[in-house]
Amino acid sequence: MRRALADYNQTIVRDGIPRLVLGIGIHRGPVVAGVIGTAELVEYGVVGGTVNLASRVEGLTRVHGADILITAAVRSALDGRFRLRALPAVQVKGVPEPLVTFAVEGADDAESRGAQGPPGAGMK
Numbered sequence: 001m002r003r004a005l006a007d008y009n010q011t012i013v014r015d016g017i018p019r020l021v022l023g024i025g026i027h028r029g030p031v032v033a034g035v036i037g038t039a040e041l042v043e044y045g046v047v048g049g050t051v052n053l054a055s056r057v058e059g060l061t062r063v064h065g066a067d068i069l070i071t072a073a074v075r076s077a078l079d080g081r082f083r084l085r086a087l088p089a090v091q092v093k094g095v096p097e098p099l100v101t102f103a104v105e106g107a108d109d110a111e112s113r114g115a116q117g118p119p120g121a122g123m124k
Helices: 002-014 049-064 110-116
Strands: 024-026 032-037 042-047 068-071 082-086 101-107
Touching: 024 049, 042 049, 049 068, 049 101
Parallel strands: 024 068
Antiparallel strands: 032 042, 068 101, 082 101
């Protein structure tokens, strides 16, 4: 996504359009998932506290100036190839304790090395 956005931004900046930025918040945990709607308009969706916290984490991308943030729950499930930077804890709505998040700075495998772009690519 970072590489695709960087490529797209090169195109739109040439046309005088401001570049786009990306903000992704990732959390993991239980959700309620299902199909909702009518026969004409059917959508699959997820709801619950996990989804709400992921949304709050996405909002923190602007606070921390990072394009992809994850929670400690996600960090604990990752293997060692991901380069993460711990960020200061922030109080978020619906969570009693300040929330620690981690900026995803890249990954150390061949596929993602090409996708990272230059240092700071996609950062706000």
